[in-house]
Every structure is written in structure tokens, then in C-alpha cells.
Amino acid sequence: xxxxxxxxxxxxxxxxxxxxxxxxxxxxxxxxxxxxxxxxxxxxxxxxxxxxxxxxxxxxxxxxxxxxxxxxxxxxxxxxxxxxxxxxxxxxxxxxxxxxxxxxxxxxxxxxxxxxxxxxxxxxxxxxxxxxxxxxxxxxxxxxxxxxxxxxxxxxxxxxxxxxxxxxxxxxxxxxxxxxxxxxxxxxxxxxxxxxxxxxxxxxxxxxxxxxxxxxxxxxxxxxxxxxxxxxxxxxxxxxxxxxxxxxxxxxxxxxxxxxxxxxxxxxxxxxxxxxxxxxxxxxxxxxxxxxxxxxxxxxxxxxxxxxxxxxxxxxxxxxxxxxxxxxxxxxxxxxxxxxxxxxxxxxxxxxxxxxxxxxxxxxxxxxxxxxxxxxxxxxxxxxxxxx
Amino acid sequence: xxxxxxxxxxxxxxxxxxxxxxxxxxxxxxxxxxxxxxxxxxxxxxxxxxxxxxxxxxxxxxxxxxxxxxxxxxxxxxxxxxxxxxxxxxxxxxxxxxxxxxxxxxxxxxxxxxxxxxxxxxxxxxxxxxxxxxxxxxxxxxxxxxxxxxxxxxxxxxxxxxxxx
Numbered sequence: 001x002x003x004x005x006x007x008x009x010x011x012x013x014x015x016x017x018x019x020x021x022x023x024x025x026x027x028x029x030x031x032x033x034x035x036x037x038x039x040x041x042x043x044x045x046x047x048x049x050x051x052x053x054x055x056x057x058x059x060x061x062x063x064x065x066x067x068x069x070x071x072x073x074x075x076x077x078x079x080x081x082x083x084x085x086x087x088x089x090x091x092x093x094x095x096x097x098x099x100x101x102x103x104x105x106x107x108x109x110x111x112x113x114x115x116x117x118x119x120x121x122x123x124x125x126x127x128x129x130x131x132x133x134x135x136x137x138x139x140x141x142x143x144x145x146x147x148x149x150x151x152x153x154x155x156x157x158x159x160x161x162x163x164x165x166x167x168x169x170x171x172x173x174x175x176x177x178x179x180x181x182x183x184x185x186x187x188x189x190x191x192x193x194x195x196x197x198x199x200x201x202x203x204x205x206x207x208x209x210x211x212x213x214x215x216x217x218x219x220x221x222x223x224x225x226x227x228x229x230x231x232x233x234x235x236x237x238x239x240x241x242x243x244x245x246x247x248x249x250x251x252x253x254x255x256x257x258x259x260x261x262x263x264x265x266x267x268x269x270x271x272x273x274x275x276x277x278x279x280x281x282x283x284x285x286x287x288x289x290x291x292x293x294x295x296x297x298x299x300x301x302x303x304x305x306x307x308x309x310x311x312x313x314x315x316x317x318x319x320x321x322x323x324x325x326x327x328x329x330x331x332x333x334x335x336x337x338x339x340x341x342x343x344x345x346x347x348x349x350x351x352x353x354x355x356x357x358x359x360x361x362x363x364x365x366x367x368x369x370x371x372x373x374x375x376x377x378x379x380x381x382x383x384x385x386x387x388x
Numbered sequence: 389x390x391x392x393x394x395x396x397x398x399x400x401x402x403x404x405x406x407x408x409x410x411x412x413x414x415x416x417x418x419x420x421x422x423x424x425x426x427x428x429x430x431x432x433x434x435x436x437x438x439x440x441x442x443x444x445x446x447x448x449x450x451x452x453x454x455x456x457x458x459x460x461x462x463x464x465x466x467x468x469x470x471x472x473x474x475x476x477x478x479x480x481x482x483x484x485x486x487x488x489x490x491x492x493x494x495x496x497x498x499x500x501x502x503x504x505x506x507x508x509x510x511x512x513x514x515x516x517x518x519x520x521x522x523x524x525x526x527x528x529x530x531x532x533x534x535x536x537x538x539x540x541x542x543x544x545x546x547x548x549x550x551x552x553x
Contacts, residue, residue: 004489006489007490123496126496127494127496128493128494364502366501369487
């Protein structure tokens with residue numbers, strides 16, 4: 001195993017995992033010194049039983065949220081982040097709890113930084129490893145199994161006027177506690193289950209093969225890849241399988257720890273570009289680009305591909321193991337079939353005329369720096385054409 | 389001593405970037421990512437010497453050693469320690485590698501940081517001999533010779549245009 005001459009690794013937060021983990025939320029909040037949290041809740045949860053479950057658990061634990069905030073659009077803009085911070089201050093809260101998908105958790109992380117720093121504008125917290133100081137009690141509860149936001153040092157929010165996404169990166173953004181309870185993900189529809197699952201797989205594959213990989217990020221990535229391979233098809237075929245749901249939530253968490261400590265690569269650069277220009281859901285962009293980019297990267301990642309082939313076919317002797325990229329192609333094909341996901345960019349509604357603009361966006365994306373193979377703008381366009 | 393070395397190297401780096409901005413289309417392309425009024429600051433360490441590259445309203449670039457206050461138009465890269473700064477600024481470790489290894493912090497819009505990294509990488513490829521530098525990837529090919537870039541940078545340093553923004 002190659003050990004980089006220097007690397008940094010931020011340990012993941014305290015994790016409560018398993019059915020019933022959510023019931024320990026009041027205990028965790030009290031342990032953190034929080035009695036009056038601001039509860040940030042994904043508006044999409046209103047059609048599920050999760051809000052009433054959460055209310056019951058908090059009531060039993062004698063925790064009364066000082067405020068509940070649900071006005072959270074997908075990819076919330078900075079103004080929403082500032083509104084969350086204002087609500088926190090106005091209600092005299094002493095901690096922040098967020099329950100929702102990756103977008104809601106990212107909003108919560110950005111708001112936590114604004115609140116903790118006392119910043120009055122977003123400019124005060126923007127940047128990479130730029131935040132210093134103590135943070136407020138902070139708990140994250142994901143309701144999807146993909147972004148792993150509860151375990152990452154990254155938050156993505158959008159700019160109100162410029163229609164671009166902005167990244168904040170700091171290890172101080174991690175929650176003190178993350179809670180993975182299968183009751184939070186069991187009602188996810190197949191398309192979102194598949195797309196977020198592929199997102200987790202992409203995080204771990206890019207973290208494993210990227211230039212910034214280190215022995216610790218590698219261990220987490222391999223564990224995530226194994227779990228996705230073993231459980232994603234199961235949850236698509238049997239959405240009520242709580243054990244498989246929990247395994248996928250754990251995979252997303254592990255993938256989050258991994259990529260948060262070694263970055264992602266060109267799949268994400270292009271995916272961010274497609275999201276910005278064509279407004280495709282992030283997981284769908286990952287599903288469409290993962291294989292073409294890994295094939296392009298192949299000359300630089302042969303050793304990793306051998307390890308991955310062994311991971312996915314542990315019972316076969318080395319000489320009989322299928323090539324990992326072939327196995328991945330079959331796996332993605334099966335997931336597409338179960339969840340009815342598009343197989344090409346054109347099927348997803350992207351037009352050829354949009355591709356140059358996607359390349360320009362991708363060219364500005366920091367993930368390009370960590371891709372195992374250096375890519376030119378022509379390479380990026382070729383990859384998009386290949387997925388078209 | 390470290391402060392003096394960092395200050396001199398930053399000054400020279402700024403001059404090299406301005407030379408390439410005039411002569412190399414790749415540098416021009418990277419720097420077009422920034423709007424007039426932008427400032428890109430490379431600080432050796434917290435409180436250490438700084439290089440401030442500023443784009444005027446007319447689009448002209450200047451390099452100076454006085455920093456601007458942080459704001460929406462300013463991106464500042466700061467090395468976490470003098471050791472990391474010296475390694476990167478002397479070309480013993482590329483700036484891209486410093487980014488990859490989290491040896492720097494960035495204050496400001498991360499979405500416009502990559503062109504700055506590529507610009508510094510390009511300048512380093514022109515300012516240091518190949519045998520000296522230890523890049524994490526391949527260095528971009530030179531379009532100006534090492535000597536040509538050095539003479540250009542020296543001329544830039546002593547030209548009346550070289551001033552603090």
C-alpha cells in the first residue's frame with residue numbers, strides 16, 4: 001500500500017447506527033449540553049411518518065425544539081443559510097439538529113459555521129480549511145444513503161444571484177454526532193435509492209483511485225464499495241429490507257469519510273458541470289459518467305482495479321476473476337433496470353449543444369486536480385461525447 | 389530568514405506570472421477566469437509575506453506585496469506553516485501538491501481557485517529547472533525558456549509597472 005509523504009485525515013464523528021438509534025437523540029443532545037435545539041427538517045419528509053416519530057422521541061426525552069425550520073429548497077441558496085442562522089439566534093437555540101437529504105444537511109453545515117463564527121455575511125465562512133474556533137452542538141440525521149454529508153467536511157450551497165454552487169470545506173463542519181437509523185431511509189423511492197447509492201459508490205471509487213488517497217481513506221472506501229455491491233440491488237428489489245437499508249446508509253457514511261479525506265475526481269467535476277448547466281440530479285450524473293471516466297483513468301489505476309476485482313469476486317481465483325470494470329458495467333446495468341435510470345446523457349435530456357458549457361464548468365472544478373489522470377478540456381469533451 | 393526568502397520568492401513568482409500573462413496563451417486563459425476588480429493573494433503563512441495579483445477595471449494585472457482586505461472579490465491562499473510555504477514556493481513541492489496534501493487554506497470563493505493553482509503551476513514550470521522541481525503530476529511544457537522567463541521576470545521587477553495594487 002502506497003503511503004503518501006504527507007497526508008491529513010479527519011476522523012469521522014461519533015456514530016449511532018442501527019434501528020432505534022434515533023431514539024437516543026435526546027440523550028446525545030443533553031450530552032452535548034443542548035436543551036433547545038433548532039430542528040432543521042427536510043420538507044420532503046412531510047409525506048412520511050418520520051416527523052411524528054421524531055416529535056415523539058424528542059417529547060419522551062424532554063427536549064423541546066426552540067424552533068423548527070422546514071423552508072428548505074433543494075440546493076438551498078446562501079440567503080436560506082443566513083435565514084436559518086437568524087432563526088437560531090432569534091429563538092435562543094443552543095444547538096442544531098438536521099434531518100434530511102444531502103442538500104438539507106449541507107445547508108445545516110453551512111448554517112452551523114455561520115452561527116458558530118458569529119458571521120453576519122457568507123463571505124466570513126467561505127473557503128477551504130479557513131474556519132477557526134469553537135462550534136455549537138450539532139447532530140446530523142441523513143434520510144438518504146448517498147452523499148454521506150453527515151461524515152464529510154464539505155458543504156455545497158448555491159449562490160443567490162449567480163446560479164452557481166459554492167463549496168465550503170473545513171473539518172470543523174463535521175457534526176459531533178451522526179445518526180443512521182434504517183427507519184429514516186426505508187421509504188425512499190427506487191430512483192432516489194439507486195441514484196444516491198451510485199453516488200456513494202462513486203465517492204468511494206474516486207476516493208480510492210484518486211491522487212490524494214491515503215491508507216485510511218482507502219480502508220473506508222473499500223468497505224463502502226463492498227457494502228454497495230452487496231446491498232444496493234437488495235434494497236431495490238426489496239425496499240422494506242431494513243438490514244440492507246442500514247448497510248447502504250453505512251456505505252454512504254463510509255464513502256463520505258473516505259472522499260472527505262482524499263477528494264473525488266473527474267466524475268464529480270463533470271457531474272457538477274452537468275448539474276449546473278443541465279440541472280440533472282447529482283446521482284444521475286454519477287451513474288452516467290462513472291464508467292467512462294474510470295475507463296479513461298485505467299492506465300493509472302490498474303493496481304486498484306485488481307484489488308477491486310478481488311473485493312467483488314472474493315471466491316474466484318485471481319486468474320478467473322472478471323475485470324472489475326466489466327463487473328461494474330453489469331452492476332450499473334442491473335441498477336438501471338430496477339430503478340429505470342437513463343443509460344446515456346441524451347436519454348437524460350442533455351443536448352449536444354450543452355456539452356461545451358459543461359466542459360467549461362468542469363474545468364473550474366477543484367476535483368480535477370485529484371483525478372488520477374490529468375485531463376484537458378478536449379479529454380473532458382470526449383468523455384461527455386462518449387456518455388452521450 | 390524564512391520571511392525574507394518567502395518575500396523574495398513571492399515577488400519573483402508574481403513577476404513570472406505577469407511575464408507569462410503577456411506571452412503565454414495558457415496563462416491568459418487561466419487569468420480570464422477572474423473579473424475586473426478581483427485580487428488573488430498568496431500568503432506564505434498567517435501574518436507572513438504576501439503576493440497580491442490584482443486585476444484592474446481595465447483588465448490589466450499588477451503584482452504587489454500589500455494585501456487587500458478579504459471580501460467577495462478576493463481569494464487568498466495561505467500556507468499552513470512556513471515549512472510548507474518554503475517547500476512550495478521554492479518549487480521543491482508544486483503548489484498543486486500543496487493543495488492535494490491540505491498544506492494550504494483558502495479564504496474566499498473555492499470555485500475560482502483552480503485557475504490560480506494552474507497559473508502558479510505554469511509559472512513554476514517556467515521559473516524552476518526541471519531537475520529541481522518535484523511535481524505531483526506532469527509539469528506543463530514550457531513555451532518560454534527558463535532563461536527567457538528569468539530575464540523577463542527581472543525586467544518586470546524593475547519596471548515602473550511593478551507596484552502594489
